[in-house]
Amino acid sequence: MSTLQVDNLSVRYGKHQVLNQLNFGPVKAGQLIGVIGRNGAGKSTLLKAMTGLVPHQGKVSLNQQPLALLGDPQRSSQLAYLPQTLPQPSTLTAYEMVYSSFRAVAANVPRTQIEASLEAVFKQLGIHHLALRRLDQLSGGQRQMVGLAQVLTRQPQLLLLDEPTSALDLHWQLNVLQTVTQTLKQRQHIGLIAIHDINLALRFCDQLMVLADGKVLAMGNSREVLTSDLLRQAYGVEARIETCSQGRPIVLCDSADMGEHAAW
Numbered sequence: 508m509s510t511l512q513v514d515n516l517s518v519r520y521g522k523h524q525v526l527n528q529l530n531f532g533p534v535k536a537g538q539l540i541g542v543i544g545r546n547g548a549g550k551s552t553l554l555k556a557m558t559g560l561v562p563h564q565g566k567v568s569l570n571q572q573p574l575a576l577l578g579d580p581q582r583s584s585q586l587a588y589l590p591q592t593l594p595q596p597s598t599l600t601a602y603e604m605v606y607s608s609f610r611a612v613a614a615n616v617p618r619t620q621i622e623a624s625l626e627a628v629f630k631q632l633g634i635h636h637l638a639l640r641r642l643d644q645l646s647g648g649q650r651q652m653v654g655l656a657q658v659l660t661r662q663p664q665l666l667l668l669d670e671p672t673s674a675l676d677l678h679w680q681l682n683v684l685q686t687v688t689q690t691l692k693q694r695q696h697i698g699l700i701a702i703h704d705i706n707l708a709l710r711f712c713d714q715l716m717v718l719a720d721g722k723v724l725a726m727g728n729s730r731e732v733l734t735s736d737l738l739r740q741a742y743g744v745e746a747r748i749e750t751c752s753q754g755r756p757i758v759l760c761d762s763a764d765m766g767e768h769a770a771w
């Protein structure tokens with residue numbers, strides 16, 4: 508059972524304060540948190556800071572243990588981060604790529620255990636047909652699926668995904684979010700996903716965190732937190748939250764305020 512707590516997290520690039528004393532948590536085991544907000548709001552920066560990839564102040568604790576106090580091997584075994592950029596083309600096959608990245612962070616895990624984990628994740632994601640294909644011969648979306656297999660195979664207690672569906676068609680978007688949510692629930696692990704598709708976020712995330720001006724503008728149950736006022740404030744859009752024929756909330760955007768949103 509994992510828990511996550513973030514206290515006073517701040518990140519600045521030079522003079523630009525991107526995250527300013529940001530707080531959230533405790534996040535309970537099994538939950539997927541959707542991190543949303545306009546371009547440049549700091550979603551990627553938040554995930555990178557939690558991974559330890561950008562200098563930051565404040566504390567990120569997993570199971571009451573500050574991640575900054577862990578050595579690299581321990582941190583890599585507990586946390587996996589999928590960056591926004593797709594895996595680079597390479598002459599390795601998809602299977603070799605996933606195997607070698609797992610091996611790099613789990614030197615002591617027996618080969619048979621790594622292979623079993625790979626087998627399970629390739630099956631779960633439905634990408635067996637890609638296993639023996641070279642990365643430089645895959646499409647962008649296919650490479651994004653391989654990147655997901657890389658992080659899921661490691662079964663991290665904290666899964667950080669930066670726009671993991673950006674290159675995927677409708678089928679694979681649903682497939683990925685279903686797989687991620689099922690995996691987190693089964694293993695009682697925690698996930699954060701930076702995502703622009705607000706309806707996907709609304710449907711699959713347990714909670715949504717709206718970032719603006721370096722802070723958490725709002726955070727709460729996905730079905731409750733979004734309002735027209737919040738969407739106007741966060742994105743500069745006029746939007747409605749309607750209910751679809753299956754009883755699920757759905758966001759419909761009517762127009763963008765052309766003046767307001769230009770402040771990048």
Ligand SMILES: Nc1ncnc2c1ncn2[C@@H]1O[C@H](COP(=O)(O)OP(=O)(O)OP(=O)(O)O)[C@@H](O)[C@H]1O
Pocket residue numbers: 520523525544545546547548549550551552553701771
């Ligand atoms: N390495 C960097 N050096 C300087 N500024 C940066 C750097 N990386 C990001 N920024 C700035 O920090 C701010 C937050 O960027 P970040 O990538 O975290 O936003 P984001 O919410 O993920 O945006 P997007 O939705 O466009 O991916 C932006 O204003 C960006 O220009």
